[in-house]
Amino acid sequence: MIGxxxxxxxxxxxxxxxxxxxxxSRAMGGGLGIHxxxxxxxxxxxAELDAARVAARVRAWAGRLTRHDPASDLMRANADPSxxxxxxxxxxxxxxxxxxxADLTGGIVDATLLRERLAAExxxxxxxxxxxxxxxxxxxxxxxxxxxASRPTWRLERARHRSAHLHREPxxxxxxxxxxxxxxxxxxxxxxxxxxxxxxxxxGDIAIRSAEGDAWEVGVxxxxxxxxxxxxxxxxxxxLGAHYGLATSGISVHxxxxxxxxxxxLIDPRTGRPAAxxxxxxxxxxxxxxxxEAWAKTAVVLGLIAALNxxxxxxxxxxxxxxxxxxxxxxxxxxxxxx
Amino acid sequence: MPIRTDPTPRPVAAAPVAVxxxxxxxPAGSVAPSAHAGPSRPAGRPVARPAPRRPDPTIxxxxxxxxxxxxxxxxxxxxASAAIPAGTAxxxxxxxxxxxxxxxxxxxxxxxxxxxxxxxxxxxxxxxxPPAPLQAPAPVVTRQSGAKP
Numbered sequence: 001m002i003g004x005x006x007x008x009x010x011x012x013x014x015x016x017x018x019x020x021x022x023x024x025s026r027a028m029g030g031g032l033g034i035h036x037x038x039x040x041x042x043x044x045x046x047a048e049l050d051a052a053r054v055a056a057r058v059r060a061w062a063g064r065l066t067r068h069d070p071a072s073d074l075m076r077a078n079a080d081p082s083x084x085x086x087x088x089x090x091x092x093x094x095x096x097x098x099x100x101x102a103d104l105t106g107g108i109v110d111a112t113l114l115r116e117r118l119a120a121e122x123x124x125x126x127x128x129x130x131x132x133x134x135x136x137x138x139x140x141x142x143x144x145x146x147x148x149a150s151r152p153t154w155r156l157e158r159a160r161h162r163s164a165h166l167h168r169e170p171x172x173x174x175x176x177x178x179x180x181x182x183x184x185x186x187x188x189x190x191x192x193x194x195x196x197x198x199x200x201x202x203x204g205d206i207a208i209r210s211a212e213g214d215a216w217e218v219g220v221x222x223x224x225x226x227x228x229x230x231x232x233x234x235x236x237x238x239x240l241g242a243h244y245g246l247a248t249s250g251i252s253v254h255x256x257x258x259x260x261x262x263x264x265x266l267i268d269p270r271t272g273r274p275a276a277x278x279x280x281x282x283x284x285x286x287x288x289x290x291x292x293e294a295w296a297k298t299a300v301v302l303g304l305i306a307a308l309n310x311x312x313x314x315x316x317x318x319x320x321x322x323x324x325x326x327x328x329x330x331x332x333x334x335x336x337x338x339x
Numbered sequence: 340m341p342i343r344t345d346p347t348p349r350p351v352a353a354a355p356v357a358v359x360x361x362x363x364x365x366p367a368g369s370v371a372p373s374a375h376a377g378p379s380r381p382a383g384r385p386v387a388r389p390a391p392r393r394p395d396p397t398i399x400x401x402x403x404x405x406x407x408x409x410x411x412x413x414x415x416x417x418x419a420s421a422a423i424p425a426g427t428a429x430x431x432x433x434x435x436x437x438x439x440x441x442x443x444x445x446x447x448x449x450x451x452x453x454x455x456x457x458x459x460x461x462x463x464x465x466x467x468x469p470p471a472p473l474q475a476p477a478p479v480v481t482r483q484s485g486a487k488p
Contacts, residue, residue, distance in 0.1 A: 030484055178484060204482040219477035231452055232477045250483040283481055308448045320452055328452040335450060339477075 017214045018196055019044060023051035028062045028181055030203030034188070037197035037211055047195055054191045058184055058202065064090045065180040067114060077166060078114065078173040085166045087156075092164035094176055095156055097183045101294040108298040110269040112154065114175035120263050120274050181205040182247055182293030189243075189289075197237060200289075207289040208244040210237035216244075217339065220283045220320055223252040230328055231320055232339035233285060244317070245289035249296035250281030268301050275301040278324045282307065285318040285337055295319070304329075 018037035036047035098111035154168035185207035192198035196211035219229035251264035282299035299307035318334030
């Protein structure tokens with residue numbers, strides 16, 4: 001993939017204090033933006049080189065975790081018929097986060113829904129897609145679904161050099177999707193620690209570290225109107241660097257016609273079908289991109305009322321929901337971060 | 340939780356009022372000027388009898404003032420408590436769950452991000468406090484995966 005780099009000698013938003021180098025390219029089927037805040041203009045070139053290096057790492061990670069390449073680590077593990085599969089460090093780390101995300105969201109974030117998602121993408125009848133052998137985890141936040149019979153039927157066993165052995169029911173297939181994007185954004189941001197601040201935009205899932213006296217502005221896309229924004233977050237810095245994560249999930253982009261109406265790509269693990277939801281889009285601000293992505297997806301799958309109940313208690317900084325009737329709602333603590 | 344505000348004016352502490360010092364408040368050994376003080380009279384002349392001393396009114400005045408202030412304070416407090424329901428912000432249509440008799444725990448579930456929208460009628464508490472209108476679009480945008488910029 002070809003990266004287009006632009007060096008920005010001037011602040012790119014009204015709240016910015018430090019000059020910023022910006023590297024834009026494509027990865028994970030979408031846009032990848034790496035923004036590096038530097039102390040002064042003399043550091044811009046070094047920041048540009050760092051951003052390009054991190055972009056290359058992002059593409060390498062994404063290549064191991066994608067479901068769109070049969071040669072990826074993920075798809076090779078999915079294709080392995082055995083119940084115990086060795087996995088390399090990148091996939092092992094992403095799967096560990098997938099397990100944590102499932103615990104965090106009461107099983108709503110479930111990385112084992114590849115077959116259900118592929119079934120939803122087909123126009124065939126959906127009656128046989130209800131999953132078995134997997135169930136929801138105990139609820140960690142009040143309001144999350146609970147009462148499921150068992151944990152997801154897979155686990156990781158640590159092995160040498162940060163690799164692992166994946167124990168699973170034979171045939172259980174993984175789709176990391178947004179789980180991987182949030183995880184990649186956070187991991188890429190950590191590679192930019194030597195700069196005062198940085199922002200990694202992994203196709204809409206964003207990890208941010210904001211330096212003291214600086215601030216990053218991030219808009220929330222309005223899916224109804226191209227180029228429009230529902231709101232703008234302003235994320236200030238702190239003395240040791242404030243970390244944020246912003247992610248958006250929704251059902252208005254990946255949609256297709258099915259035999260009984262439109263379908264979308266967000267599967268409700270409780271039914272194995274595309275979630276019946278009145279949340280068109282959810283944006284969550286949290287302390288990391290991976291957590292924000294998990295909660296945003298959870299909000300969409302749960303639907304408006306349940307989502308508001310859960311987000312009210314969830315360990316997040318804010319959330320903005322676009323309902324199917326056009327209302328734009330936010331949990332109250334969100335307003336602190338809005339422009 | 341909304342911040343409770345109480346627009347009712349509170350009584351301000353009365354400024355100290357200068358009260359004439361009574362004779363009883365004088366330092367020991369000081370000489371009180373007599374009401375009849377004047378040049379010495381020649382001996383043998385009849386002397387008019389002094390009028391009987393009236394009680395010092397200061398204590399009475401202080402007691403009346405304190406009682407008045409207490410009465411006004413009690414009235415204002417009663418008016419204020421009747422005007423503002425407990426646990427709600429002014430002009431904030433809310434619903435809540437009663438924790439204990441006499442207290443209301445307000446649960447605010449969401450706020451509207453855009454002005455001019457109506458309450459959804461979901462049974463959840465709402466506060467209509469839209470943030471400021473959007474400014475210029477931010478250069479970085481979070482969006483659904485796959486969405487075109």
